[in-house]
Amino acid sequence: MDTFVSAERLAYRLDDVRVVDVRDGWEYEGIGHLPGAVSIPFAEFRSRDGDAGMLPGADRWADLLSSAGIDADDEVVAYDDTHGVFAARFLVTAELYGHDTGKLHLLDGDYSAWSREHEVTTDVPDPEPTEYEPHESDESPLVTFEEVEAALADDGIVLVDTREAWEYEEGHLPGAVQLDWMELVDADSRGLKPRDELQSVLADRGIAPDRRVLLYCNTARRISHTYLVLRHLGYGNLAFYEGSLTEWEERGGAMETGA
CATH class of the missing domain: 3.40.250.10 (Rhodanese-like domain)
Incomplete structure (x- = not known):
């Protein structure tokens, strides 16, 4: 899949990827979400007390992804309901902590666009926890x-x-x-x-x-x-x-x- 994945393509591959919803928890639970999506709200991976800038810190990042059942070699698709800008931040954070960029994808559109033609649910998955291990990206784009x-x-x-x-x-x-x-x-x-x-x-x-x-x-x-x-x-x-x-x-x- 490309960096940006269409709703049609994602619907076909939902069982093959880990889907992450970065909206607020009340939106995820009350409005609905993509089938199988786990919730990692934007505020949970943004902190000025972590690493450079607003990065949450490697330990915090590892805890979040481990609790969500995501492995370091998983293919991940993230979305929000704001044209993808918050979900993009999630994916860039994953890249900066060493996740393979070829396995990081943004839903082309957002929750509102998805829900026009595709199924949504309020069922909350119960993923098996993992031991996610972040590491420094080999070719980091960060500049000082x-x-x-x-x-x-x-x-x-x-x-x-x-x-x-x-x-x-x-x-x-x-x-x-x-x-x-x-x-x-x-x-x-x-x-x-x-x-x-x-x-x-x-x-x-x-x-x-x-x-x-x-x-x-x-x-x-x-x-x-x-x-x-x-x-x-x-x-x-x-x-x-x-x-x-x-x-x-x-x-x-x-x-x-x-x-």
């Missing part, structure tokens, strides 16, 4: 504050701010281009826009596959979705600033204002 500072003067790197235009105008990294992550999402399908439209949007901002692309937002949530989109499109030189503007401003990084 110092590496971002150096990138400001590197013409071969394009800095991408994935926040909304008004946030960008209030303050952004010098030379960064603005690309609201929602510009890559189709309002009707709640999933990705067609490939040619995605490529057009990116080309308009100078975000080319032959350049190193360094992504940031406020707390590394929104860049998670854009990161997965770029990987889906074949971008191979991606940098992920986990600290994002939260760390950048705390450490006195240079900022610009205006459009």
Whole structure:
């Protein structure tokens, strides 16, 4: 399966993958969820007391996935009900803790899109606990504050701010281009826009596959979705600033204002 998996494809393979619902627990239990999906709410794997940025820490991550019955070699599909941005964060976290990227997938769409044509349930599975063992990713996309500072003067790197235009105008990294992550999402399908439209949007901002692309937002949530989109499109030189503007401003990084 590709990084993004369609509802039709997932429905065919539900028995072969581990499905993770990252919405709040009350949504999972009260509204319903995909058959067989386990609940790992977004708030449970976000913490500034863990590792870099908002990563939860390797021990916390291991506990969450072990309790959910997920093994380190399982194929995982994650979803939310917000066009995939919270689920994308789950998948990027899994990648940063060493899960094989080829086995990490985002539902193309979200719960609302799935429920239009596919079965949902309120039955809660009781998975057999595992012993999930995270490890450091072999080729981590994470970059440090110092590496971002150096990138400001590197013409071969394009800095991408994935926040909304008004946030960008209030303050952004010098030379960064603005690309609201929602510009890559189709309002009707709640999933990705067609490939040619995605490529057009990116080309308009100078975000080319032959350049190193360094992504940031406020707390590394929104860049998670854009990161997965770029990987889906074949971008191979991606940098992920986990600290994002939260760390950048705390450490006195240079900022610009205006459009």
